[in-house]
Amino acid sequence: MARTRAGWLRWYRSWEAQQESFNRNRERRFTAMLDVVSASLPARFTALDLGSGPGSLSARLLSRFPRARCVAVDVDPVVGRIGREALGTFHGRLTWVEANLGAPGWERNLPGRKFDAALSTTALHWLDRPRLQRLYRDLGRVLRRGGIFVDGDRLPWGDDRRVLSRLAAEVRTVRSRCAGRAAGWGAWNAWWDAARRDPELGPLFSLRKGRGSGHPRTGDLPLSVHVRALRRAGFRTADVVWRDLEDAVLFARR
Numbered sequence: 001m002a003r004t005r006a007g008w009l010r011w012y013r014s015w016e017a018q019q020e021s022f023n024r025n026r027e028r029r030f031t032a033m034l035d036v037v038s039a040s041l042p043a044r045f046t047a048l049d050l051g052s053g054p055g056s057l058s059a060r061l062l063s064r065f066p067r068a069r070c071v072a073v074d075v076d077p078v079v080g081r082i083g084r085e086a087l088g089t090f091h092g093r094l095t096w097v098e099a100n101l102g103a104p105g106w107e108r109n110l111p112g113r114k115f116d117a118a119l120s121t122t123a124l125h126w127l128d129r130p131r132l133q134r135l136y137r138d139l140g141r142v143l144r145r146g147g148i149f150v151d152g153d154r155l156p157w158g159d160d161r162r163v164l165s166r167l168a169a170e171v172r173t174v175r176s177r178c179a180g181r182a183a184g185w186g187a188w189n190a191w192w193d194a195a196r197r198d199p200e201l202g203p204l205f206s207l208r209k210g211r212g213s214g215h216p217r218t219g220d221l222p223l224s225v226h227v228r229a230l231r232r233a234g235f236r237t238a239d240v241v242w243r244d245l246e247d248a249v250l251f252a253r254r
Contacts, residue, residue: 003200005085005088008085009086011082011198012055012087015054015056016056018190019056019122021187022122022188023247025244029152029249032152032241033057033119033242034061036241037119037150040117040148040253045065046069046070046071046117047061047119049070049071049072049119049120050101050119050120051074051120051121051123051124052073052074052080052083052123053074053083054087055083055094058072058090059087062090062094069094070090070094070095071097073097074098075098075100075212076211077208078201078208080098097110097111101124101127101135102127102131102134106135107142114147115142115144117147117148117149117150118142118148118149119149119151120150120152120153124226125154125221127221129221129225132221133233136149136226136230136235139254140233140235149251149252150249151249152247152249152250153220153247154247154248155240155250156220156222157222223240223248226238235252236252237252239251
């Protein structure tokens with residue numbers, strides 16, 4: 001018997017819960033990102049959601065901006081299936097695209113138009129430096145002049161800010177201890193283990209593995225790498241507009 005939309009919504013909500021276990025600032029960061037969009041764009045616009053997962057950011061954006069459209073882009077077939085089944089198309093305003101961000105030609109899978117904004121959250125830290133730089137160069141071509149890029153993610157300070165980096169690590173330890181929980185990997189691993197056992201999601205894991213959709217082993221790139229790559233790609237005013245230690249929102253305008 002096919003799973004109902006209510007069943008897929010349960011999967012979507014369980015994703016939301018385990019993501020919240022990683023970042024108690026998650027809703028504050030979403031709000032900050034959408035506030036930036038509101039201040040930067042007219043009421044009618046089309047946005048990219050890069051590394052969309054099951055559409056957490058897309059859903060919030062389309063709910064807040066009823067005249068907006070969004071293209072959700074992700075390579076992972078597991079979370080993509082959950083998003084398509086749980087959220088649908090938002091009455092034709094949400095399009096789902098499978099593409100491997102930063103790979104050569106990924107942007108050819110997008111609908112043939114220029115975009116007003118590109119947003120991402122908790123996704124681009126998966127990319128190594130060459131792929132991140134290629135992604136930003138490609139965004140410089142697919143965004144309209146004056147278009148914006150907004151990224152909410154862990155954006156650590158680099159080696160030139162070692163005191164702040166050590167402080168951020170110490171504060172994370174204190175916060176985890178006070179909350180009486182581990183860093184969040186328990187919830188993450190439990191969610192993926194449950195998905196593997198699911199009769200409709202489990203068969204997608206071989207495809208997921210073939211696409212290299214798992215979490216990378218490399219460390220997160222520092223903020224300075226993002227800023228330099230964006231400026232070289234033709235963006236200006238590339239800087240942080242919201243921050244809680246290394247949890248930050250980066251804004252740039254083409």
